Amino acid sequence: MKFKSIRTKLIVFMLIATIIPIVTTMFVTYTYTSKSMKDRALEDTQNLLYQGQRNVSAVLAALNSSSLYVYSDAELYRELQTGVPDFQTDSRLFAALSYMKSSVTDVHQVYLYTSLGKRATIVTNVAGAKRATDTEAFADVDHYVGSGESVYVQPTHLSHTYGFASLQPQPSEKVFTLHRRIERIPSNEELGFISMDVKLSLLTDIVGQLYDNTEEDLYIVDGNGVVIYADEDQLIGKPIRSTWFQGEVADREVERGSIEQGGALIVYEHVQGTIADWTIIKRIPTSYLMREANHAAAINMLLLAVSLAVIVTATIIVSLRITAPIKQLVRYMNEVQAGNLNVAIQPASNDEIGMVVVSFRSMMGTINHLILSEYKLELANKTNQLRALQAQINPHFMNNTLQIIGTLALELGVPRIYALLAALARMMRYSMDNESSTITLRDELAHLKAYVELQKERYENRFEFHVEVDAPLLDAEMPKMILQPVIENYFKHGMDKSAEDGQLYLKAYSRGDGLIELIVENNGAVISSEKLEAIRRGLETVYAENGVQKNSGYAMESIDEQPAADTDVNSSLKQAQAGAEPRIGLNNVLARLRMVYGEEAQLRVENIAPSGVRITLVIMKKVVEGGEMDEGADRR
Incomplete structure (x- = not known):
């Protein structure tokens, strides 16, 4: 199919006139739908994370308030200052720790260490209350709040017995722990430590409503980049290594925001709390976001394919009916150009194209004999002129003579003379060929090489x-x-x-x-x-x-x-x-x-x-x- 033909141009024009608007409309619609869905998903996600942030903040505030109960109970606080044990003191201590454990949902156990007297007390769900005297504080507690900040939330880890070997064996739980250093007010003198293990299930109940765990990912990360909560157990308690947790997401100065990276939309919200610097991060795959837009695009592509098939079929039919008479006229003209001046020209239709064919047949009938006679005369004249210019010499006997001399040269052992005579003979045969x-x-090159030789x-x-x-x-x-x-x-x-x-x-x-x-x-x-x-x-x-x-x-x-x-x-x-x-x-x-x-x-x-x-x-x-x-x- 040559692009110069009217049929090709008509087909191409009609296809362009239909396909470009359809494709453009599909592209604009897909782009607008995609952007709208992303904006809507971003807005919904930010609202969910904001509500989740408030719930997590409330849990941390309640946990912080519960740990401050040691200051609210005057008798308990006075006993921590004196360090003198008695039966009533132990009873009040167990009651206070039990209250602190029950004040926040899903507290797994509470550990209290009194520096004066080196006494340790623990209240658990399984073993109840236990006390140990003349013992050192558990190492992790001293590591986290032994100096510096008086309160610290330890990332998620497996629970342990804080050194109480006599406790009844119990299964370990995934917990995050609030550690607080108890001080003598108004000074900073250390009176002891209190640690509250909170089951991770408390956060699971809160954040489980914030995402679809089959398609999306949600993380809670502390200020050091350590994962507090995640669907994948192997990530919990370890620093997050994902490339998207860099820059803007890790920046604590930005309260909330979103980025699009690695084929996913990342939405984050910083938890507003006094005891923990956490960030809730939700990762939504772009393919999940765009599933409805992609489905609509697939339907549009199917419609485009059907429309294209219909358009191509209609275009070919129309173009054939319009251009077939023109192509027939071109064939007539080609035959005339090839020398067949007596070609039988038959109109194929009664429209304007048919009128052109009739006019062409009439014209050929009028000038046919003039063209034919003039063409033959001119052709004969040029042929004669060409032959006259070529007819330089035509002595056949010289060619035969040269062959005899060449044979004699070979017999006398002079091949160079034979080669030259052969070249001359080739030139003569070339010149004498007037056919x-x-x-x-x-x-022409073969003749020229013989001449140059x-x-x-x-x-x-x-x-x-x-x-x-x-x-x-x-x-x-x-x-x-x-x-x-x-x-x-x-x-x-x-x-x-x-x-x-x-x-x-x-x-x-x-x-x-x-x-x-x-x-x-x-x-x-x-x-x-x-x-x-x-x-x-x-x-x-x-x-x-x-x-x-x-x-x-x-x-x-x-x-x-x-x-x-x-x-x-x-x-x-x-x-x-x-x-x-x-x-x-x-x-x-x-x-x-x-x-x-x-x-x-x-x-x-x-x-x-x-x-x-x-x-x-x-x-x-x-x-x-x-x-x-x-x-x-x-x-x-």
């Missing part, structure tokens, strides 16, 4: 001959005896007979616009400005005879031609037809090229610095492939 006026570039012998190998031709161009058609007159000028006018470094080049390449350039260069003597101008004036005459005027900078003449009367091509043709021996020069070369290729044919001559001459021939590209002629680009 066809055109040959391939391959044939003779010249090398004549001038004792004082020059080198180089050929650079692209392989696809070897089958390009061209008139006979075109290149030899061009190269012959080098030996007649440009070659230094005393030098031994002569260089002669022949290059051929395709220009890409359906034309071929044949370039002949040498390093011989340059042409004087006066003679070069005369050469160009001579070739202007050839262009003028063909109805085209060329700028003198591009119209060139043969080196060995005289200006004025001798540059008249018709006179050269008449001499050839009359049996005279016309001089085969660039002038006749251009005339023959113009006969074959028309206005496309060109010939240019120019000097090369510091020495040498370049002659350029431009012809149309006609390559024989599989019996059909490929003429490259159409003439413009």
Whole structure:
């Protein structure tokens, strides 16, 4: 399907006119829907996290308030200051710790250490209350609140017995612990420590309503980046390593916010509490957010495919009905162009296109006999002219004589003479072949190499001959005896007979616009400005005879031609037809090229610095492939 055809343009236009608006609408709709869903999900998530933050803050506040009960109970606080144990003191101590344990839901156990007297007390769900005397404080308690801050919330860990080996064995629980240092008010003197283990299930009940644990992830992270809560057990109690927990999320100065990274939307909310610096983080995969938008996009793609199938079918049907008569008319014209002037033209419809076909048939009937007669006359005239220019010599007996002499040279043991005679014989056979006026570039090069071989012998190998031709161009058609007159000028006018470094080049390449350039260069003597101008004036005459005027900078003449009367091509043709021996020069070369290729044919001559001459021939590209002629680009 060629894009130049009306059918192709019609199909492409209709497809573009329908597909682009549909695709654009789908893209805009998908983009807007995606953004709206992200904004809505972000707003809903921020509201949920804000409520969760308030609930977590309330739990931490209650836990903090419960740990301060040791200051509220005057009797208990006085006993901590004196450190004198008795039965009533133990009873009040157990009662106070039991109250603190029951004041906050899911407190697993409460541990109290009194520095005066080195007494430790623990109240648990399973073992009840236990006391130990003359013992050291549990190491973790002293590590967290032994100095510095008086209160610290330890990240999630497995519960333990705080050194009470006599406690009844009980399963470990995942707990986070509030440690508080008890001080003598108003000084900072240490009276003891209290630790409250809170089951992680307390946070699970709160945050479980904030996310969908099948698709989303939720984390509670403390100020050091240690995970307090997560769905994955292996993450709990360890520093978070995810790349998204960097920068903005880890920045405690930003109260809340969101980022989009790693294919997910990250929403975070910092917990506003006095005893802990926690952050609630919710990670929502983009694919989960966009599932509805993607579903809508899939439906739109299905509709687009159905619409495209309908549009393509309708477009092809309409284009066939519109363009079929036009293509039939083009076929008629192609047959006429190929020489079939008697083609039977039948209108295919009664519309405007049918009227054009009828008019074309009438026109062909009117001018058919004029075109046919004029075409045949012109063709016969040009054929005769071409054959006249080629008919330089036609002595068949000389070819036979050369074969006899060559055989004798072999018999006498002189193969070089035989090689030269063979080259001369090839040239003669090439010149005597008048059956066809055109040959391939391959044939012309073979003839040219035979000619150069003779010249090398004549001038004792004082020059080198180089050929650079692209392989696809070897089958390009061209008139006979075109290149030899061009190269012959080098030996007649440009070659230094005393030098031994002569260089002669022949290059051929395709220009890409359906034309071929044949370039002949040498390093011989340059042409004087006066003679070069005369050469160009001579070739202007050839262009003028063909109805085209060329700028003198591009119209060139043969080196060995005289200006004025001798540059008249018709006179050269008449001499050839009359049996005279016309001089085969660039002038006749251009005339023959113009006969074959028309206005496309060109010939240019120019000097090369510091020495040498370049002659350029431009012809149309006609390559024989599989019996059909490929003429490259159409003439413009």
